[in-house]
Amino acid sequence: MPDLGPHAVFIVWAYAGVALGVVLLIVLAILDARRTAARLRQLEARGIRRRSADRTP
Amino acid sequence: MTLEATLKRGNWFSRLANPGRFLAWSKGFVWPLAALTALLFAVGLYLALVASPADYQMGQTVRIMYIHVPNAWLSQFVYAVMAIASIGTLVWRHPLADVAAKSAAPLGATFTGLALFSGSLWGRPTWGTFWEWDGRMTSTLILFLIYLGIVALWRAFDDQGRAARIIAVFTLVGALDIPVVKFSVDWWNTLHQPASVFTMSGEHMPPAMLIPLLVMTLAFTLLFITLHLVRMRTEILRRRAETLERQAAASLAA
Numbered sequence: 001m002p003d004l005g006p007h008a009v010f011i012v013w014a015y016a017g018v019a020l021g022v023v024l025l026i027v028l029a030i031l032d033a034r035r036t037a038a039r040l041r042q043l044e045a046r047g048i049r050r051r052s053a054d055r056t057p
Numbered sequence: 058m059t060l061e062a063t064l065k066r067g068n069w070f071s072r073l074a075n076p077g078r079f080l081a082w083s084k085g086f087v088w089p090l091a092a093l094t095a096l097l098f099a100v101g102l103y104l105a106l107v108a109s110p111a112d113y114q115m116g117q118t119v120r121i122m123y124i125h126v127p128n129a130w131l132s133q134f135v136y137a138v139m140a141i142a143s144i145g146t147l148v149w150r151h152p153l154a155d156v157a158a159k160s161a162a163p164l165g166a167t168f169t170g171l172a173l174f175s176g177s178l179w180g181r182p183t184w185g186t187f188w189e190w191d192g193r194m195t196s197t198l199i200l201f202l203i204y205l206g207i208v209a210l211w212r213a214f215d216d217q218g219r220a221a222r223i224i225a226v227f228t229l230v231g232a233l234d235i236p237v238v239k240f241s242v243d244w245w246n247t248l249h250q251p252a253s254v255f256t257m258s259g260e261h262m263p264p265a266m267l268i269p270l271l272v273m274t275l276a277f278t279l280l281f282i283t284l285h286l287v288r289m290r291t292e293i294l295r296r297r298a299e300t301l302e303r304q305a306a307a308s309l310a311a
Contacts, residue, residue, distance in 0.1 A: 002107065005117035007182035014178040015106075018124045021171045022280065025164065029284050033291045039298045048305045050297065 074153050076293045083286055090283040097276035104269035112266075121179040123269055127277035128172035132200060133235055135165030135281060139207070140232045143225035153289070155221030156296075158228065159211050160288035164281055166204035173197060192241030200238055203231040217296070 004011050043049075105123035112119035139161050145154030176194070177187040188194065207224060214220030262270070 002111075002117070004120070005111070007116070007118045010178045010182050011118060011120055014121045014175045015124060017174050017178075018128065018171050021167055021174075025167055025280075025284055029287045029291070033287055033294075036291050036294045036298060040294055040301075043298060043301045043305070046305070048301050050301065 074151060076152055076156070079153060080290055080293055083290055087283065087286055087290075090279060090286065094276060094279040094283050097272060097279060101269060101273040101276045104272055108265075109269045110265050115183055118179060118182050119266070121175055122266075123273045125172060125175040125179055126270060127274040128168045128175060129197070130274055131277055131281055132165060132169035132172050132197065133238060134278070135161050135168060136200065136204075136228075136232065136235055138285075139165065139228050140235075143228040146221050146225040147229075153293075155217070155225070156289050156292045157285070158221070158225065159217075160285055160292050162204060162207045162211065164284055164288070166201065166208055168277075168281070169197065169201040169204055173201060192245035193238065196234055196238040196241050200231075200234050203234060207231070 101123070105120055109120070109123075111117045139158045142154045142158035142161070145151035146158065173194075176197075180189070181187045207228060210224050210227065211217075211220060214223075
């Protein structure tokens with residue numbers, strides 16, 4: 001990496017802040033997806049299913 | 058083909074838009090999109106931090122451009138996606154339109170916040186100030202507040218169907234801010250530099266800077282598309298879970 005010059009602190013903080021924001025977005029999306037999938041699995045385990053899942057073809 | 062068969066079959070758009078079918082066909086796109094996004098970020102960050110030159114005026118701080126501009130672009134692009142989805146909700150009552158709008162809002166808010174954050178850090182060494190109440194910055198701050206309002210509105214309603222129509226109207230009214238953000242640098246005296254990537258007189262940026270900027274912009278755009286897809290899938294499944302819980306509660310009550 002080249003020398004970032006006399007204003008390196010601003011460059012580093014900018015990249016660090018954006019990286020943190022992106023990582024948070026990714027982590028929250030994954031956690032939300034897993035939480036929702038777990039909720040659906042619990043409902044299925046209790047025998048609660050969608051009416052369309054029971055229709056015979 | 059008989060009329061009945063045609064109605065039963067539906068057109069390609071309605072087949073794609075059916076929530077169940079959307080879940081089925083979108084599943085195969087998530088990991089390839091995520092991998093492509095990661096690859097573009099790796100290449101883009103190398104170009105942005107190592108391979109690209111310093112600017113003759115701004116020096117090394119020009120490297121903040123490679124994260125600021127993509128976030129600023131996404132702040133408007135995501136809102137455009139929400140506005141189109143809102144039209145889908147209001148005009149066609151499209152089953153996925155409000156799912157798309159709701160899923161995009163927090164992403165757009167975050168990208169707008171990151172644009173403001175990175176822009177402030179770029180402004181301090183460039184202009185001597187973190188903030189100025191000029192056209193571009195003020196209108197972008199207003200856009201950020203509009204996003205936050207939309208996110209809050211989605212959380213405020215229990216009935217998401219009713220919420221969708223009200224929020225769709227709010228979103229379309231808020232879309233008036235987008236051209237203000239875009240053209241503020243042309244309409245008013247502003248600290249913020251005018252358009253320099255694509256202008257009527259052609260590109261103003263040298264390739265050594267334009268290519269990293271385009272790669273990073275594409276990386277961030279694919280990041281949004283990937284996350285939007287994941288969030289839409291999660292929202293559809295969440296609504297299914299809520300429907301099942303209501304059914305279960307109704308059965309118990311009966």
